[in-house]
Amino acid sequence: AQTVTQSQPEMSVQEAETVTLSCTYDTSENNYYLFWYKQPPSRQMILVIRQEAYKQQNATENRFSVNFQKAAKSFSLKISDSQLGDTAMYFCAYISNFGNEKLTFGTGTRLTIIP
Amino acid sequence: GAVVSQHPSWVICKSGTSVKIECRSLDFQATTMFWYRQFPKQSLMLMATSNEGSKATYEQGVEKDKFLINHASLTLSTLTVTSAHPEDSSFYICSAREQRQFHPTGQQYFGPGTRLTVT
Numbered sequence: 607a608q609t610v611t612q613s614q615p616e617m618s619v620q621e622a623e624t625v626t627l628s629c630t631y632d633t634s635e636n637n638y639y640l641f642w643y644k645q646p647p648s649r650q651m652i653l654v655i656r657q658e659a660y661k662q663q664n665a666t667e668n669r670f671s672v673n674f675q676k677a678a679k680s681f682s683l684k685i686s687d688s689q690l691g692d693t694a695m696y697f698c699a700y701i702s703n704f705g706n707e708k709l710t711f712g713t714g715t716r717l718t719i720i721p
Numbered sequence: 722g723a724v725v726s727q728h729p730s731w732v733i734c735k736s737g738t739s740v741k742i743e744c745r746s747l748d749f750q751a752t753t754m755f756w757y758r759q760f761p762k763q764s765l766m767l768m769a770t771s772n773e774g775s776k777a778t779y780e781q782g783v784e785k786d787k788f789l790i791n792h793a794s795l796t797l798s799t800l801t802v803t804s805a806h807p808e809d810s811s812f813y814i815c816s817a818r819e820q821r822q823f824h825p826t827g828q829q830y831f832g833p834g835t836r837l838t839v840t
Binding site for chain 2: 643648649650651652653697707708709711712713714716
């Protein structure tokens with residue numbers, strides 16, 4: 607079974623600084639997708655960024671980028687120029703490309719942006 | 722973007738009663754919907770996968786007779802917590818997968834969640 611591990615329960619960073627959230631996963635599959643979701647205090651889950659395993663190029667979305675290391679099964683999220691609105695829980699998630707439609711979530715990292 | 726709604730957003734019920742939570746995809750058709758449970762400061766735990774027109778598939782350890790799931794149309798799935806008890810108090814989140822996206826990695830969109838408190 608696939609597992610997703612987030613080893614940083616909590617992090618904090620000063621506004622405008624850069625922060626990197628870690629995620630590792632375990633799978634025996636070659637084709638899959640990885641996601642970072644944000645859950646702000648409103649608790650609405652918001653997709654931040656998505657990475658296809660078959661793509662070598664790291665995904666980027668404005669201030670958000672990932673460092674995808676397939677061999678190491680690592681998928682970190684970098685937030686540049688952090689803003690107060692980035693304060694939230696961040697979940698790393700995995701989904702297989704072989705008929706299992708279930709998202710497997712990590713335990714989450716609580717990120718606080720300090721003014 | 723695609724929107725998923727949940728109703729109610731917050732409900733309080735007495736122990737022993739049943740409560741129904743609705744999950745709707747507002748602007749797309751969802752062949753598959755997922756129900757999650759989230760305890761405070763914890764991750765989302767998948768309870769069941771709901772496919773339109775068929776029985777839900779429950780995760781191990783989830784009581785299917787207690788958490789009744791119905792997916793009667795491509796835009797609506799319901800979760801009924803039967804004979805609720807205080808330990809059922811939690812935050813329940815649904816997500817819906819767009820029909821037009823290819824299997825299996827069609828984008829999932831999450832509802833805003835329902836906070837259930839059983840007294």
